[in-house]
Amino acid sequence: MNLRKGRLESQYTNVDGLWMHSRVSVDVLPQDAPVVILVHGVVVSSRYMIPTAELLAPYYRVYAPDFPGYGESDKPKHVLELPELADTLCRWMDAVRIERATMLGNSFGCQIIAEFAMRHSDRLERAVLQGPTIDRHARNLPQQLWRFILNSPLEDPSQTPIQIYDYWLAGLPRFARTVQIALTDRIETKLPYLRVPTLVVRGKEDPVVSQEWTEEVVNLLPDARLVVIPSGGHTLNYSKPLELSRVTRAFIDATEKKERFNANTLV
Numbered sequence: 001m002n003l004r005k006g007r008l009e010s011q012y013t014n015v016d017g018l019w020m021h022s023r024v025s026v027d028v029l030p031q032d033a034p035v036v037i038l039v040h041g042v043v044v045s046s047r048y049m050i051p052t053a054e055l056l057a058p059y060y061r062v063y064a065p066d067f068p069g070y071g072e073s074d075k076p077k078h079v080l081e082l083p084e085l086a087d088t089l090c091r092w093m094d095a096v097r098i099e100r101a102t103m104l105g106n107s108f109g110c111q112i113i114a115e116f117a118m119r120h121s122d123r124l125e126r127a128v129l130q131g132p133t134i135d136r137h138a139r140n141l142p143q144q145l146w147r148f149i150l151n152s153p154l155e156d157p158s159q160t161p162i163q164i165y166d167y168w169l170a171g172l173p174r175f176a177r178t179v180q181i182a183l184t185d186r187i188e189t190k191l192p193y194l195r196v197p198t199l200v201v202r203g204k205e206d207p208v209v210s211q212e213w214t215e216e217v218v219n220l221l222p223d224a225r226l227v228v229i230p231s232g233g234h235t236l237n238y239s240k241p242l243e244l245s246r247v248t249r250a251f252i253d254a255t256e257k258k259e260r261f262n263a264n265t266l267v
Contacts, residue, residue: 003242006057008050008064010072013095020092021072022046022065025057034125034252035101038064038237039089039109042182043175044166045071048159051241052104052248059249063101065092067112069178070170079177082185086115090123102252104128106237107208108182114190126255127194128248130201131234135213136188144183150207154233162238191220198224199251201244203232225251 008023023046036056038049046053046064053062066073067085080088089112093101102125105113110132117124138144167175198221202214211228218224229236229243236244 003055004058005054006062008053008057008062011096013092015068015088015092015095018068018074018076020065020068020074020088022063022092022096023050023053024064025053025060025062027057029059029061034060034256035098036060036062036248036252037089037093037098037101037103038062039103039105039112040064040066040070041106041235042108043070043170043178044163045073045169047071047166048162048235048238049106052237052244055241055245056248060102060252063096063098065089069174071166072169075171075174079174079181082111082115082181083119085112086119089116090120093123099123100125102126102128104130104237104248105132106130106235107133108178111182111185111187114187114194115185117194117196118190121193121195124194124196126197126199126252128199128201128251129217130236130244131203131206131209132187132200132214132217133209134182134185134187135208135210136186136216137210137213139183141179141183144208147208148234151234154203154205154239155235156239159235159238188216188220191217192222195222197251197255199247200224200226201236201247202226202228203234203236203240204228204230205232206234208234 006027045066049064110129
């Protein structure tokens with residue numbers, strides 16, 4: 001299949017004295033094309049968002065930032081807490097002149113989006129929560145580690161060196177503290193405040209985010225719908241980018257036109 005992909009370029013933006021790296025689509029689009037911001041997961045960077053970013057880029061203005069401390073961005077001395085990550089994202093949007101955007105997050109990225117919605121609701125147009133963590137029924141390190149081990153065979157093996165490189169860039173102390181932040185965050189208390197059209201996407205085989213927890217997430221959201229990608233694991237943005245980009249496009253287009261959204265025919 002000849003997939004249509006867009007081009008991405010690196011961009012560096014100074015936010016609060018720190019240089020933030022982002023991958024930005026550069027294809028020419030209509031002035032009113034929606035903006036989509038891809039929000040990376042725990043300790044990694046926008047690097048593993050590239051497959052989905054390239055597939056969305058022909059249709060939207062796509063941005064995939066690396067938060068301070070991760071990927072190619074500067075490394076502040078302290079590890080940014082969740083509210084700081086959300087506020088930094090907002091100030092980065094100011095710096096690159098994005099007023100409002102659709103945000104697509106994977107895993108911990110969903111927690112950042114939920115925090116962002118609490119603090120900057122007027123800057124969020126719609127949300128795509130792919131593999132939202134942390135399942136409140138398994139909020140401890142041993143269970144999460146075991147679930148990620150079970151998930152490993154479901155992912156594309158080429159993702160492993162990308163993750164290891166990003167872990168190395170972040171360093172062990174930042175790795176440990178970021179995982180702790182993810183585990184102590186109670187996303188379920190924030191989801192009711194995410195009052196924008198929201199698409200929740202789960203890989204059908206994802207052991208990290210169970211079907212029961214995903215349905216609980218959907219029920220806590222004021223305006224949400226659920227799509228399950230067959231045979232997918234936890235990181236659909238890397239291992240199932242075509243399926244994720246298809247349902248994301250259908251969701252954005254339907255909500256732009258205020259039409260009924262039905263993604264079941266697309267996955």
